[in-house]
Amino acid sequence: MIILDGLAVLLLVGALFFFIAGTMGLLRFPDLYSRLHALTKADNVGLGLTVLALMLRAGSWPEVFKLGLLWLMVLAASATACFLIGNEAHRRGLKPWTRGTP
Amino acid sequence: MTVAKSMAVPSTPHALGRFLARAAWMGLVWFGLNGADWASWVVGGPAVLAAAWVSVSLLPAIPWRWSFGGAMAFAPYFLRESLRGGWDVARRAVSPAMRLVPGIVRYPFHLPSGPARLFFCSAISLLPGTAVVAIAPGEIAVHVLECTPRVEADLRELERRVAALFGVGRGGEPGGAG
Structure with missing residues (x-):
């Protein structure tokens, strides 16, 4: 259990890095196009790591399934929004x- | 294009068959979401039937089939590339020098129109340093963070893998590339 918890914490720290980097890209990148890159790619990895960490802490299989499905749907929504903008x-x-x- | 047609799976002959098949898939998803909580079907049953009905009316025939093997081959590649894409852009965003050599690249592609093309364009946004900004017949405009020859090789690789995933050919692909 302690190993799983430790792994979950590591994943969340990684996720934090990607979310912060994505936000820094949003603030620092020079134009709309480059900012789209920062938001879609870095945040997707951040969310992926968050979902993995929460899967390790999930109490049941339906929870794991829900988290996985959530990530895939956000991926699809984010790729679509990126293209539309x-x-x-x-x-x-x-x-x-x-x-x-x- | 002829390759794509000959490899497309014949659609289910009756709308009812399609409806039942999709309802079965959606029921499986509901089961995945709720486990053995049978009382949940009071809500889930009508929701699954309604969703299957909407699905069949909006998209009567699905002109492709995902093979399980193809999906298993694509998933690790996709995970690795999206991780690489996130890392690449994160590195640029936090580095003081913030190395960017952006530009718009035109990439001619050969996937037949339909879900495979749509999937290809969506997946590009998750690849390192690329995002689609315009789709024209036979060509897409891709915004890249750093213009290098690597970009075109990456796109070609993705196109090849998407074609394999959907079991469609890339009609007109010049030989030897990829």
């Missing part, structure tokens, strides 16, 4: 930031 920006002619342009 990126596509709309692209459609409106927003140019991506490149090195050398302000």
Whole structure:
């Protein structure tokens, strides 16, 4: 039990790192497109690690199943939202930031 | 494209058959969510039937089949790549130098239209440093965090794996690539 708990704590610390990094990307990255990368990819890994940690602490199989399903659904929603926002920006002619342009 | 058609699974002949098959799958999901709590079926039964009905009316025929083996081969790749993608962007976000050489890359692809293409485009957003911003027939525009030859190799690899997962061909793929 103590090993599982320790592993869960490690996973949560890892998740925390990815959530913080994702937020830093959101604040620091230069344009909308790069910010989308930070939010989708880093946060998905953060959520994945959180879900794994909670699975280790889950009391029953239905709980484990629910957590797994939750992660997959958030993945699908996040990939879809990423495309919709990126596509709309692209459609409106927003140019991506490149090195050398302000 | 002809490859895709010949490999597509013939759809269930009757709407009722489809309805029952999907209701069975959704019932399994409900069972997974609630375990042996049989009283939950008071809510779950109607919900499963309603969901199966909506599913059949919105998407009458499913023109593909996921093979179990294909999914088992895709899952580890997908997990590894999304972890690599998260790590890649996290590293850039926290590093003081914040190395970014962004740009938009056009990538011609050969997956037949339908779920395989949609899945491909969604999965790109989880790959390291790539996100789809526009889909045109035969070509997608991908925003990348760092323009390197690696990006195109990654996309080709993903396309190959998605084609295998859905059991569809990539009509018109020039030989030797990938």
